[in-house]
Amino acid sequence: MTSKKNIRISDAVIRRLPRYRRCLETLMREGIERISSGELSDRIGYTASQIRQDLNNFGGFGQQGYGYNVQSLYDRIGEILGLDRKYTVIIVGSGNLGRALVNYAKYQQWGFYISALFDVKENLIGTTIRDIPILAYETLPDYLAEHSVDIGVICTGKTSAPEVLQKLVDGGVKGIWNFAAADLVVPKGVSIQDVHLSDSLSCLTYYMQHPEDSVR
Amino acid sequence: MTSKKNIRISDAVIRRLPRYRRCLETLMREGIERISSGELSDRIGYTASQIRQDLNNFGGFGQQGYGYNVQSLYDRIGEILGLDRKYTVIIVGSGNLGRALVNYAKYQQWGFYISALFDVKENLIGTTIRDIPILAYETLPDYLAEHSVDIGVICTGKTSAPEVLQKLVDGGVKGIWNFAAADLVVPKGVSIQDVHLSDSLSCLTYYMQHPEDSVR
DNA sequence: TAGATTGTTAATCGATTAACAATC
DNA sequence: TAGATTGTTAATCGATTAACAATC
16 A cells, blocks of 8 residues: 555654544444544544545545445555564563563464564563563674564563664564663664653653643 | 743643753763753754753743753753652552562652552552552542642553542542553643553554654 | 854645546 | 536634743
């Protein structure tokens, strides 16, 4: 699924796609087969106009006079997001967060296969979590040379994050999911998404002091 | 710290504040005492103009011909974000994610005190993690009646999330940090920040398919 | 003082919303 | 066909960038 014209899709649009998909999933579970941009707007809070604009970035998924077919739109958005394929994932850093991600079994169902964790802690190396081995961090380059890895998850502290990133990129990993509170720069062709938990918490405390600034 | 005029600060500005703060922290560690918007721009990637605009939403923190004092700007941003006070936190759901948050000891240093976890699983109730008790979920309303809690963290599945939210709100909790993949609606006066991990991962896979759409 | 750099206004750019013709 | 609703163009709104006078 490529964009209609060769126009860059803005990040704002992309961030709304998972939300649409989630809403469509709910509709499917409710047994609703079709939906208009207006009804979707009532459920999701974006204007009908915005919904149509967003979707039309990727093609005409609707039908005049009818609306959108829920199942089909759900599938198309999944394709656009790249969720119609499988991904091999490794996690660097087997602290609590890394473990939480491994244990969150849903990722497996969604097509994300965690093949290994990496850590420097001697006592962890050689053990497994949910049958996934914890390997020595120093063997990461070798591992990447031998295995094709799509996504590398950085669950280390921020100090080691840049070095970990470098090793992942050198090893040909094209997607980085970063949980370290570091501002990493990736080369062209490599994508990164940051999950800065502390930033999110700071925004929460901001809005707690200034509830009048909340959008709604 | 309130905004200069009675103008609503946009969410985009607020989301940049933690980033500024992080950069200033680095500068402090490097022993740098003052910085101009131009130098900050080089480090952080936002334009100097944007940096000045952002900061001026909250007051004139700089000095013409000099720039900004690093320590003082760091402190002011901390105040704006509400990080100059303490928060009592409870976590609902003691699964892996809940545990990861408890174990992430830094939060304690930053002034977030986790006073209890809540869960429905009989075998967990009565145990502790890092001396923090896991209490029965059914006792949550009573707990909230007896203790003042600032922030409630939702680490349950998405099905129970709305009910948990309701209990927290009824109990007077004013800040919600939501990790459930649910689109929750909070009443006026209550703030919420969502950490939709799967949305973030979906955006990553999107950009992996469409690297040309990446900003940079 | 002269130079530097802010604070702030004005210009531009991009994203959202409105409107409506196309069409199922 | 008539009614509904999309796809798309045009208008509006807001956020970012540029410019520069104020001032340390």
